[in-house]
Structures are given as C-alpha cells and as structure tokens.
Amino acid sequence: MAETIVKEQVKDKEPLFGKKERQLLSDPLNDNNPITVQVLGICSALAVTSLVYPSLVMAVAVVFVTAFSALFTSLLRNYIPKQVRLIVQLVIIATLVTVVELTLKYLNYPVYKQLSVYIGLIITNCIVMGRLEAFSMANKPWRSFLDGLGNGVGYGVILVMVAIIREIFGKGTLFAGSPIELALIGPSADYFINTTTNTWFSWYSNNNLMVLPAAAMFIIGVMIWIQRSYNTKLVDVS
Template identity: 80%
Template structure:
C-alpha cells in the first residue's frame, strides 16, 4: 500500500539547469574554492603551475576526472556496498586517470612526457575523492556531474591564475610549448621586449628564477587567499 502511494506523488519537474545546478557550478569558483578555501589539491597546484600550457592540460584533466568520476559513482551509489565504497571510488578514479594518461600519450606525447608523474597523481588529488565522498555518494547523477565539473573548474581557475603569474615573471613567456606560444620579455631578439637590445629600457630586467620554483606558487596562492578573503565577506570568520 505504502509503495503505491509513493509512486503516485508526482515530482515537480525540475529544469535541467536550475538554481541548484548553477549554485553547484558557481560555488567552487569562489565561495567554496577547493584550493583557496578548502585548501585541497595544493600539492599539484604547487608542482605543475610553473608554465601555463601544462597547467591548462592538468586543469582539463582534473575537470574530466572529477566530473565523470562523480557521475559514475553517483550512478552506482545505491549498489556500492559500504564496506568497499572507498575502493570502488578509487577504482573509478584510477580508471579515468589512466584513460587521460593513455589519451595524452596517443595525442599529445610531449606534454605527456612533461606531466607524467602529475597526471598519475590526480588519483590521489583530494578534491576528486572529496567530492565523491561528500557529494556524489548522496546525490543524483546529473547534480553530481555538475558538482564535479564545478570543483574541477574551481581548481583549474586557480591553477591558471598562478601559472600565468609564474610564467610571465619566471620565464618571460606565455603558453610556451603550445601553438599559442608568446614570447614577452627575454634576452634574445625573438622576444617582444628584448632586454639585450641596444638602448633598451629594460636592460636591468632579468627573469625571476624564484617564480619557477614551487615555493613561488605557495606565496602566490597565499596572496590569492588573502585577496579573496578581503573581498568576500562570506569567508570571514565572525567568531
């Protein structure tokens, strides 16, 4: 009796991309950013951000893995025995990461060589597993997917901001290694500003090697957290 009753209740039709989905997608970009607010996934954010192009590839990979692992986990969430749920999540993540790795090896070999270790380390990226445990295990597939994509984007956004700063000041270029490569400031004539040119106003300038080191990423992320907190009242502790 109870069962039939439940079936008769007509659920209000929800739009495919309603308020909830928008919030899921937007929140990780600012109010609940995985790196600057939750301080997750910092390890890879320090390591890969010395240049924009590898960071971009890394960001795309994490968006893909995060989105689809949330989707897959959510699809089978009611079938997963709780005793082995972590293992199941890990297998799903590892599968997707391996797919990313094989794809890069097949289509973008040079970048694969540059990122090998870090692509594998997406498996242990706390953001991915964190979203599965916190969201996908308890929500419907579509919303979980959007949540995963949102968190991947939040991570990727910080990665790109840090990488742009580090590459400009550390190497004097942007998107080096990709077809979009821009040479901005350096010591040879093919740079936009050639510091070695005669009568150049930038003769004093030298690339800052500290920016290439992982430590620079930590300072930049720290400053980003500071800026974000001073602008976003929601993040300030009122205690």
C-alpha cells in the first residue's frame, strides 16, 4: 500500500523538462509551426519582414506576449467565468501588448515608429489567442508557459528567416537600423560586395520585388514546400 501511494505522488509531480515539456517547446518549431503548418499570423509575417532588425524586435515581442499571456491565462483558468473567457483572454493579451508598446517607446523609439501598427496588431494575431483557447485554458501554468514560448519562437524563427532573405536580396544590407548595421551588396565602396567593381557580382542589383510584401508570401511558400519535402508526415493524404 505504502509503495503505491509513493508512486502516485511521483506520477503527480510533473518534471520541469520531461519529455512532454520538451515536446511542447519543439513541436511548434517544426511539426506544428504556427506559420508554415497552421498558417496563422501571416499578416504580420508578410508586413514586417522587409528588414531583419524590426522583425527580430517583433519576434521578441510576440514571444513575450504568447508566453506570458499563456502563463497568466493558465493561472486564472479556474477562476475565469466561462461566458466571458474570450474577453478575459483578450484583456490579458492587450495588457501585455501595451506593456510591449510602452517598453519599446522607452527603449527604442525609431523601431517603435517603424513597426507602428503591427505591435498593436499582435493582439489580433491568431497564434496568441488560439493557444490560449486551445491549451492554456486546460493546462497547468508551467506547461502553458512552455507552449506559449514554443509557439512564439516558432513564429519568430520564420519571421527572422524570411527577413534575412528579403533584406539581403532586396536592400543588400543586414540588420539595417540597428547598432550593427552591415552593408552587404551595393554600389558604394562601403558595401561588402561592391557590385560596380566586383567582377563576380557585377551582374547583380538589388531586387525590388523582395522589398514588396508579395515576396514574403513566395518565400514562406517555398519554406512550406521545403519543410514538407523532408517532413513527409505533414503532407495531407487526400
């Protein structure tokens, strides 16, 4: 008898980083990526990814909002009245987004200006509310936090990847606007690859299509294609 009770207690205790927890973090990075598999949060992914630095800031902001809104929703999940649960979730998200906005105004005003409405639009990002409704309302705080963190990072990674491609080929720079701005492909002597004197790259000029939001759609499309070609279980059998 005594033995079984001890066993049950052990079972009840969830490890900090057990198999399930690791899966919560890694799933959204690949098998269940919010952008390439669930196709959520596309609006901001198309709009803010023309430069890496703002995308990075956006990614960090979304990770913060998904992780902590999941944590707070989960902490309150037994107290939130069912009739108004969506409104409560929305208030939690909106509060965190406002915190992000105020912090950004305080720390880096030019980036705040650059991201403009898209910081506010994190509130409507389907990833955030989707995870709260599907996961946090029914799970314990630590797991919800990890789930939110994983989904935020899964979104952010794609955002930054798209932005790297778009900025290099569209503007010929990397991290423009940040303290470590790199000038990569361009006509002036300061550029890493000087297209006017460099014989190998003289044929190249910056591709304006990459700056347009449409380019992000193509890039995300190609990413989905690449991901599905090695991760065959994602391919719909129909």
